[in-house]
Amino acid sequence: MDNNNEKRKLKQCPFCGVTNNGQNMIVEIYDEELYKYTYCFNCKSSSYNWNVRHIETLLNAEIEQLKKDNQLLVKQINKIKKGDLLWK
Numbered sequence: 001m002d003n004n005n006e007k008r009k010l011k012q013c014p015f016c017g018v019t020n021n022g023q024n025m026i027v028e029i030y031d032e033e034l035y036k037y038t039y040c041f042n043c044k045s046s047s048y049n050w051n052v053r054h055i056e057t058l059l060n061a062e063i064e065q066l067k068k069d070n071q072l073l074v075k076q077i078n079k080i081k082k083g084d085l086l087w088k
């Protein structure tokens with residue numbers, strides 16, 4: 001994977017919200033012990049767990065499920081509106 005793809009994969013800054021769209025505001029750096037961390041030039045924040053956001057992943061999965069459920073309910077309501085009821 002080339003370097004630009006790596007930079008695009010970095011999530012937006014959890015502290016100030018800046019993203020890496022076309023700029024290098026967020027970079028990955030290695031500390032003295034060679035542990036990789038992420039640094040934001042905009043707000044000068046850094047984190048070792050920048051891209052690890054379990055709650056965000058769980059919430060996105062729940063949102064997707066709720067969207068599917070909602071679409072299914074809309075379809076069922078439209079069937080009922082058209083008089084396409086189960087007992088016909």
Ligand SMILES: [Zn+2]
Pocket residue numbers: 013014015016017018040041042043044045
């Ligand atoms: Zn920031």
